[in-house]
Structure formats: structure tokens, C-alpha cells
Amino acid sequence: MMILEKKRILFIAPSFFGYEEKIADKMRELGAVVDYFDERSVTKPLEKALLKVNPRIFHRKTIRYYDNIIKKIANNNYDFILVIKCEMMPKETIDKLKELFPSAILCLYLYDSLRNIKGISSKLSKFDRVLSFDLEDTEKNKNIIFRPLFFIDDYKKDISNKDNKLYDISFIGTIHSDRYRIIREIKSQADKKGYKCFFYCYLQSQFMYYFYKLTKKEFRGVKKKEFKFDKIGSTDIAKIIDNTKVVLDIQHPKQTGLTMRTIEMIGMNKKLITTNESIKKYDFYNPDNIAVINRKHIEIPQDFYEKPFKKLNDKVYYKYSLEKWIIDVLGLED
Template sequence: MEETKFDGLTGKRILFFSPAFFGYEDKIKKKMLELGAKVDSFDERSVVRASGRALLKLNRDIFNQRTENYYAKILSIVKKKNYDYVLFVKCDMPTERILKIYRKCFKKAKFCLHMWDSIKNIPGIEKKFKYFDFISSFDRMDCKTCPELHFRPLYFGDEYRREENATEEYDYDLCFIGTIHSDRWKVLKQIKKQSEMKEIRIFYYPYLQSKFVYYFYRLIKPEFWGTSIDEFRFEKLSGELVSDKVAKSRTVIDIQHPGQTGLTIRTIEMIGMNKRLITTNQDIKNYDFYDPENICIIDRRNPVMNMNFELDYKPLDKELYYKYSLEAWIYEVLGNEK
């Protein structure tokens, strides 16, 4: 594909595939539309039920035929459109055969892939790289080992953009809102216990995709033994509710997946919110916004909070706020900068 000068997204046609993830895919589409693009979007996954996603973790190949049928149906809807970009986020389910067909159908489009998971968590993803013109990843270490990857951390949406010190009265000292996976519950229990001992006000919303997932974890995870189903939440909070709870909190807890070194989206959202952070991610020290006055790094195996909750957030340089905005992210994952 020939290199062309980037002139913004006005009038550009984009075919967008992303996993459904707390509505983030809708925010990306909305922002692309605001930037002038014409967007057709679809779930990247052919499996949407929690039980199916659980099987997906064991062996995604069992859904290959279903996935190929799913993408064939989408192609029958969009094949006559002339796209400028075909953007995939993650691309864990599409087979190589699907990507070949789409590339053949949309010969003039620039195919872009953004990895918001680490390579080792997506079996077979490296075999798909050859079908893309531009690949970016949120994982700094993956980008160091794979020259095809362009490093691009995640972003904060407009609802997480706050004026400096906009909230002076806080309902909570600590806030955790997130899906319970890997060892998150084990770490969170320790933090919650310390908070209660130190009389630190904490709001936490431990989300599970379904009650099926809860009972499955009760079977395989020792830290779930003895828990009550009432300790967990099964309804997703809207982005507006999440940002409201975060705004009323001094500090936010981030517990990244142990298989990832890339920063979670919650971490980046705290840049826009001007919030202090407690995180298990040791690699955060290597980012341009890191400041030990704002960020406390804890050991996930022995999480000890050493943070003065009375201190205010130390503001960052203004250019960093645009760098981590959703608008800047969209331009970069399409292989452009504005």
C-alpha cells in the first residue's frame, strides 16, 4: 500500500472491529465520528456469552467455524463499501482465512491492529501480523522485542477529563472498580483488610461477568473458598458512574493482570482525572507521567500501602494530557499523528 499524507479523518471510511469491553468500543466509535469519519463497527468476537468466553480461554479454536460464519455474514453487509481503514482491536478470534478474505475484498484499505493485551495472552496472534499494514501495542516490553509493533499506551475518554482540583470534598480515600480475574481478588482482599484496619474509606466494585463465573472460580481458586456471592457485582457500571465514583475518591487502585506489563486503561484514565494511584505495575516507572508523589507501587505478593492520603495530586505538564487523550490514540493506532 502506498504511503499517503495524513489529512485527518474527515470523510474517511473506517471498518472497526473490537471486543465489547465496558462500552469502550462505543466511545472509540463515537470519537471517530466526531473527528469526521464514517464508521461501521462490529464486535470482534463471535462469542458473547460469559460461558462461551470461559471456554474461549481454554481453546479458542473450537469456535473457528462459528467465527468464520460470523465474519462472512458481516462481509455480506459491508463488502461493497470502499474503506480507507480496517481497524482491529486485539484480533484474537478472526482466523487467518478471515483476514485473507477481508484483505482481498478491501484492497485499498489500510489494515491496522491495536493490541490492548500482551502477545503471550493471545495464542497465535503473531501469525496474523503479516495481514496488517500498521500494528501498535500498549505493552512496552512487547514493543521492545517485536520490531513490527509501535508503542502506543491506552487513553482516557472525555468523561475522564477533569479540571485540576475540581473536587475538593472526597467521599472515599480509595476506589477500586474492575473485573475480578487472575489474582485480583487475592490482592484486593489484602488492600481492603489494611483499609479497614487504618480506617481508610474505600469504595470497591468487584465485577464478575456472571454468577456462572463466580461458581466456576469457587471451584478452581482457593481465594474464593469461603466467599459469598453477595461480595461481588454482576451489573456493569456505566462510564459516567465510574468517573463519578473516581471523582469522589482521593486515590484509585490498579491491579493489572500478572501476565501484562502494559498499563491498564484505568491507569491512563487517572491522568485525565488528576488522581493519585496505587498500582501493582512495576513498569509504570518507565513512563513519562510517572511521579512518586502521585503513584505508589506495591508488591502484588505482599501488597503494603505506604501512601499519605492527605496529599493532593501533583499536576502534570499540559502536553501529556493531549498525548493520552482518546483523540491522539485514534490517530496513532491508524498509523498517523496529528
């Protein structure tokens, strides 16, 4: 399907575990010419860590960064401008893009909750289409379209209920909020039951490790070797998950939208343990496939492991693919 044939797209998104490359590649596969730029003006680990503390620290650098991008693309013609998150892009830049490319459709996709993206509310009205993965945000804001995340083609797998998996439980993700406390508790319970575990606890930099040591009590006595400071690629993640019986998902406590890991489990036909109660509202929810746990009173449900995975219907499965996500975000079927 070449639904984007002869279309040119300016794609601006943060670098997040290589998914931005997968999105760009899929749009090209659908026929588009894609010009990609990182949404963040900072790339060093320490800078990214400071960005979490206060995005305004890099305001001047960010203005220069986007001015350089505009110089590079000024002579192009775009049908769509797709921005993801828009955490660092200044409002002035959005205005310049609208002025330079008046016929382009400006689309914004949010894979974080509004309250977690500083300054985003003042930017929303500048876009033609705004979509979010957060159901709660879209229910409160009628101008935001609800659109969950996607799974990439690497995660398309047939159902396998075989017991010869390397791991009973796996978790791969960035450490934030109370995630590490929950992981430690689940690991303790899993060890007592003899479960084999794989936990990849990623921190953006060593600075974040020391920062958390000073600010989070659950980090007291925790050694640096328990964390990883290098990102793991999506292909490697898919291999680990393929060799896992049940995957653990821990959403941010201030976030109700479903994480990428949750949607990837749809693609892989994989069982999931999650702290996100809102998953029960989704069309793919089945208690035989998904166990919801209380983040404050953690208990691994024993019988959950014994039930085989129940297959989803094809229409629901395709809905969460990257191809359908692109079609929906750009409004190609509206």
C-alpha cells in the same frame, strides 16, 4: 479538527465496557464514516466465560459470523480497517478483507500482552500497522509500535485536592489471576485505618464464580454477593472515581502494559496506587501522584495520601487522550 473527513473506517473490536462505542463516536467526531462490528462472535455470559478457557470451541460459529459481516460490507470502500485485539477473528477473514479492500490500511491494536492472546503471533504479519500497549512486547518485536491506551472525554477533569470525597480508595475491574487476593488484603488494611472503600469486583458470569471456587484457594469461603455480574458503564465509573481520593490498579501478573484505569487517572488528574512496576518508565510518572506497591507484600503508603496531586504538562496530558490515540493508531501524523 476534522482530520478524518471523507474517510470510511471498518472498526472491529470486542465489546469492553462501552469503550468501543466511545472510539467509534470519536472517529465520527473527527469526520469519519464508521461501520462497527463486535470482534467476538459470542455474546452470552457463559459463552464469554468458555472463550477464556478455549477460544477454539467457537471456531465454526466464528467463521459463519465473519462471513455474514463480509456479506454486509462487501460493496463498501474503506480507507482504514481498525481491529482491536483480534482474538477471535480468523486468519482467513483477514485475508478476505485484504482482498476485498486492497487500498485500505489494516491496523491492529493490542490492549493485551501477546502471550495472553492465543494464536495472535500468526496474524501480526497480515496487518500494515500493529501497535500495542505493552512496552515489553514492543521492545522484543521491532515491527510492533508502542502506543499506550487512552482516556475518554468523560474522564477529563480539573485537579481537585479537596478532602470531601465519598471514598478514600476505589477499585472497579474484572476479577482474574490474583486480583481478588490483593483486593481482600488491601480492604483489610484499609478497614484497620478507617478508610472508606468502594470495590466493584466484576465476573463475566456466575459460571466463572463457581469455576474460581473450584480452582482458586482465595475463593474458598467467599460468597457470591461479593461479586457483580453486570458491567458498569464508563460514565458511572467516572462519577465513582471523581468521588475517590486514590484509585487502585492491579495489572495482570503476566502483563506489563498499563491498564485503561491507569491512563484514565491521567485524564482525571487522580492519584493512583498500582502493582505495575513498569509505570516508572512512563513520561507521566511522579511518585507524588503514583504509588507502586508489591503485590506479594502489600503495604499502603501512609504519606502518599497527604501529598497533593502534581499537575502534568499539557503536551503529556493530550498525548493520552482518545483523539491522539486515534491519530497515532491510524498513523495520521506519520
